[in-house]
Amino acid sequence: MNAALRKPGEALLDFDVFIIGGGINGCGIARDAVGRGYRVGLAEMNDLASGTSSWSTKLVHGGLRYLEQYEFSLVRHALQEREVLWSIAPHIIRPLRFVLPHHAGLRPAWLLRTGLFLYDHIGGRKTLKPTTTVDLDGPLGAPLKDDYHKGFEYSDARVDDARLVVLNARDAAARGATIMVRTKVVEARRQDGAWQITLRDTESGLTRTVTAAFLVNVGGPWVDEIIRGAMGRNEARHVRLVQGSHIVTRKLYEHDRAYIFQNEDGRIIFAIPYEEDFTLVGTTDRDYEGDPAKVAITEEETSYLLGAASEYFRQPVTADDIVWTYSGVRPLYDDGATKAQEATRDYVLKVEGGRDEAKVLNCFGGKITTYRVLSEEVLAKIEDTLGARGKRWTGTRPLPGGDFAVDGLAALEDRLRQAVPGFDERTVRRMARSYGTDALAAAGNGAPGGDLGHGLHEAEIDWLTSNEWARTAEDILWRRTKLGLRFSDGETQRLAAHMEELEARRKIAAA
Structure with missing residues (x-):
């Protein structure tokens, strides 16, 4: 820490930068900051990615529909990031082609072509395939009603959102950051030119205090609550909470493309191949009031998604097709838009603090696709206060497991297949696409141990608890994997019992 950050005789602060929130923005900032030489701490009150960051549509995309809202800067930054993120995490990010059917009576074909021309050219696309016109009387239109004859196919990418968060946290920790999960910031107060931050372990209830020169609040839907509660400023009203819900259905079609469907209300939904045997359909946009931790899909949203999908698919999509639903709350900056779907998706960063006060940066909004750009902008503001320590670097250094070429996934799968011949093909694909070059280590270096179900072996569970902060069956089944x-x-209960045993051993070892 710079000598300038403390007076002669004063104790060294615990951290240069302390981050509240273990979602994609928090973990991205932690990775960037520690890699530039700052001493970094991060506290997440639950599990990593347990909030908005794991309830996305699982896409790295520019946001085609935001062009209609004139969000050109947001779209450009997002489009520029697609290939950057693909290059540093080719195991969890992979290109995906989207089919946009032309719907007579909605947006005219010339407008769609114009929008897709901009989409192809304003973001510096280099490797991803360009837009093409497609004949929906062929295989790509086979799942659709006979009303749709022409469409357009363009490129974006899919991402395992929760794993992207965890990989950023892993890299941050490997570089020296202190990552504290299930740790809530209950109070943050300025004292003697620094932040005094009181932390409570949400499992044991124990509290402790740490100090930091600069505070970053990336609490997502809880960002205003942190300002009001931990910081004691009751006037904070910055975010507009918008609920987005998804349904996961049985597999609705056989090919590997995704669909983007226009609706009569001006909104769009996606239908995306998901986890080999399913289709992901979403999302909705509705204002939300209440505890973000208790958000759940409504009957109205379910009906909306089923109806919107059935407008296009030849075979109607019904409630009987649904195998799972999930909902998240997006913390959009409240820009006064009349409708939730019209509110800006861009992020807003606000630094507060007088000349001699410790500074806090509050972050409102943000998208998974632009998390790295957001992190760089946050670091620029940190540098204004603490001084520069290092250059931008996160766009060229791979995330854990991502140190291979973007076309090298098949070779990784082959190596894993040979090293662990007992794995079935589904497990080989899942492990390679979750862990990349760490897959063999996560498989116990050829000794995977017992299978607790669907290719989840004891060695992988040990890996996740030792390296990725997993503590519960839910952590593993819904965030570290999608199993x-x-x-x-019954299988979940068996895994939970196994996790409880591992946790008991961990506590004994730590005692």
Whole structure:
């Protein structure tokens, strides 16, 4: 820490930068900051990615519909990031082609072509395939009604959102950051030119205090609550909470493309191949009031998604097709838009603090696709206060497991297949696409141990608890993997018992 950050005789602060929130923005900032030489701490009150960051549509995309809202800067930054993120995490981010059917009576074909021309050219696309016109009387239109004859196909990418968060946290920790999960910031007060931050372990109830020169509040839907509660400023009213819900259905079609469907209300939904045997349909946009932790899909949203999908698919999509639903709350900056879907998706960063006061940066909004750009902007503001320590670097250094070429996934799968011949093909694909070059280590270096169900072996569970802060069955089934879609209640209980045993051992070892 710079000598300038403390007076002669004063104790060294615990951290240069302390971050509240373990979602994609918090973990991205932690990775960037520690890599530039700052001493970094991060506290997440639950599990990493347990809020908005794991309830996304699982896409790295520019946001085609935001062009209609004139969000050109947001779209450009997002489009520029697609290939950057793909290059540093090719195991969890992979290109995906989207089919946009032309719907007579909605946006005219010339407008769609114009929008897609901009989409192809304003973001510096280099490797991803360009837009093409497609004949929906062929295979790509086979799942659709006969009303749709022409469409357009363009590129974006899919992402395992929760794993992107965890990989950023892992890299931050490997570089020296202190990552504290299940740790709530209950109070943050300025004292003697620094932040005094009181932390409570949400499992044990124990509290402790740490100090920091600069505070970053990236609490997502809880960002205003942190300002009001931990910081004691009751006037904070900055975010507009918008609920987005998704349904996961049985597999609705066989090919590997995603669909983007226009609706008569001006909104769009996606239908995306998901976890090999399913289709992901979403999302909705509705204002939300209440505890973000208790958000759940409504009957109205379910009906909306089923109806919107059935407008296009030849076979109607019904409630019987749904295997899972999820909802998240997006903390959009409240720009006064009349409708939730019209509120800006861009982020807003606000630094507060007088000349001699410790500074706090509050972050409102943000998207998974632009998390790295947001992190760099946050670091620029930190540098204004603490002084520069290092250059931008996160766009060229791979995330854990991502140190291979973007076309090297098949070779990784082959190596894993040879090293662990007992793995079935589904497990080989899942492990390679979750862990990349760490897959063999996560598989116990050829000794995976017992299978607790659907290819989840004891060695992988040990890996996740030792390296990725997983503590519960939910952490593993729904955030570190997506195997919750396959596990039965009995299998989940068996895994939970195994996790409880591991946790007991961990506590004994730590005692």
